[in-house]
Amino acid sequence: MTLEDPAGHLLSIQSYLLEEEKHHPEATGRLTWILSSITLASKYIAARCRMARLEDVLGSLDSENVQGEVQQKLDVIANETLLRALGKRAGLAIVASEENEEPIILHTSSDPERPYIALFDPLDGSSNIDVCGGVGTIFSILHHDRRANPTENAVMQPGTRQVAAGYVLYGPSTILVLTTGNGVQMFVLDPSIGTYLLVDRDVKIPQNSKSYSVNEAYANSFPEGYQKYLAWAHDNNYSSRYAGAMVADLHRILLKGGVFLYPPTQSSPKGKLRLMYEANPMAMIIEQAGGKSFCGTTRTMEVQPENVHDRVSVVIGSPDEVDRVQDYLE
Ligand code: AHM
Ligand code: MG
16 A cells, blocks of 8 residues: 555545645535534444344334335434434535425525535435345535525525535445545545545546446336347346445446436336435536436436426436437437
8 A cells, every 4th residue: 555545544534524625715614514414424324224133223114205105214213313413513504305205494594604405315225224235325415595485495406506415335334425526535434433534536437337237127118218228238248236225336336337227117207216315416426426427318417306306217327338328318
């Protein structure tokens, strides 16, 4: 290991964020403060996931979330943890979660001290928990739009307005991938000291890879272009990987290349994944890493949301593979 190697420096995520602030003389420290609360919540969620067989947190509740999906116990724990961590942080005006019907307004006044909005999917792919599969937290940070009336409408911004986005993968290790619009950085939680350490700076996605990730069981109901792409991939010796958790699938694609697809299906004609706290933050990360993300033939981050829980179709990953899928869709 050399000092040129990012892993050669022992740099915690907090130190990284402070270092970043120095490059932005206008920074007030509020974004750092919000991101640090997300890291705190994610450490707590990672600990609960690790104990899932040993504590009474496995399985589903009798309740459903706003989207009519059965809630896992850990969905609720992860959501409450993030709300507890973020709710009292200075700098935040609104939080919105997959698990809450409406955005939660923390401050109704047009308080300039609260310039940010945080959106998150607290535990993506949570049905994997019972089988010890990978799950994750996805988050997106927007500037608060104080002109919005009513206040909750401030959330309805396209992904191009994100100021930061990231995900945490709770797998064999806990990995946090973050962008603040200045490349993509990867941190790994060292559980023995309770700190995320920087392991890779300015991560770049491979230009292409003969690999796709899609729930192919639904292929008969995909629009024709997706079916043709998959038939072409079969004829060209592609491999298929699908974890059933977007965070796990996209983390692999970020590091190894390939394309992740969640097309419109008969049961989810607009697509299944949620624009504001799944597709947009992943799109910002993958674009910052040199990849591409589309909803059909529209750039994901240019889709104007109408509702905080809007669903979209997703084509995301290595630039050449996304282009190839686009060719079939056009
Ligand atoms: P969730 O947020 O309710 O967990 O749903 C999102 C998950 C994604 O992580 C994953 O890519 C997809 O749903 C899997 O869906 P399917 O089981 O239809 O393949
Ligand atoms: Mg999800």
